[in-house]
Amino acid sequence: MKMLFFASFVCLFLLLSLTTVCMATSENEAAAKVSEAENAVNSTYEAVQGAEKAGANVTGLLSVLNETVGLLSEAEIAYKNGDLDGAIGKADQCVTVANGILNDALTLKSSASENAQMIFWSTLVYSSLGAGAFAIGLVLVWGWFSRRYIKKMLEMKPEVA
Amino acid sequence: MLRLEDYKILFIIASLIGTLLFASPSLALVIHLPGEEAFSEIWVLGSNRTTEDYPFNVKTGEVYKIFIGVANHMGSSSYYIIKAKFRNQTDPLPDSTVGAPSSLSELYKYHVILQNGEEWETQLTFSFSNISKVENRCVVGTLKINDVTLIVNKPASWNINYTGYYYQLLFELWIYNAETEAVQFHDRYCTIRLNMTLSSIS
Secondary structure: OHHHHHHHHHHHHHHHHHHHHHHHHHHHHHHHHHHHHHHHHHHHHHHHHHHHHOOOOOHHHHHHHHHHHHHHHHHHHHHHOOOHHHHHHHHHHHHHHHHHHHHHHHHHHHHHHHHHHHHHHHHHHHHHHHHHHHHHHHHHHHHHHHHHHHHHHHHOOOOOO | OOOHHHHHHHHHHHHHHHHHHHHHHHHHHHOOOOOOOOEEEEEEEOOOOOOOOOOOEEOEOOOEEEEEEEEEEOOOOEEEEEEEEEEEOOOOOOEOOOOEOOOOOOOEEEEEEEOOOOEEEEEEEEEEEEEEEEOOEEEEEEEEEOOEEEEEEEEEEOEOOOOEEEEEEEEEEEEEEOOOOEEEEEEEEEEEEEEEOHHHOO
């Protein structure tokens, strides 16, 4: 009887310890997932901002990114409320969506940078050619005008007052 | 009639103006003029979305509604985090002189990304419960913000001058800095003052 009681006590103790360890692991896992989601959102935002600075239209990406940060908020709320499974689920969703946006943002940034470079060099070349052509044209016009002026002056009859 | 020298000066001026006009697209790409001042806004509105009807005399169990808003005028898209904190009259406020946030821990957060010129506003509901009174001290046990129940255990002493137990809901505006890759306090905050009424206290 005593042995049975002792064995039951040991089993109960082991069960409780295991449950505590599992819960702690689950809470750590949820915290880690939420942190991972936060980092994913930060990286994605940086990429989108980089694309915006390169001149890309990021309105669509920002709209999706705002939904992603909404998922992050929901993950944090679930974690605060003790809904660890919910927190992990939302955090995983957030990471997946954020990574998708990240790839799009990097592609957009790359193409926007190429476009911006092409526009820069073509603008530089055309405006330089234009300025040069204008200056040369004006020099030619000046040459013609000065010759005509001198010729006109020489043809004029002097008047004696 | 003008002399040849005068015509020469006119041609030189015309050539300078014309060259500048043709070169202006290139100059615009290279020269960056200083833009407008960059800033952000944060505001709190009452239950009717105006600067009136702010909750003030609050009691246990009743749900109060306010609106929190943020606007972006930083010149490009910005990632904001609004942190809600709960303080009594002795807890520190953010320090505007050094741009430091309040040392209180946040109870609730909003994450929002706004394009330049964009505004965002949302409703926030809050309520109190487990309020107790010990001598001339009131202790708020639980604060519920939207769907989140938070154990705060925040005491407040009786304010002789203003006759009440005063608290504040504090909303700090933080912004993500891509250079430091960290969220930092944006040196902007707003508060609403609350008086825990005697009828609510057990």
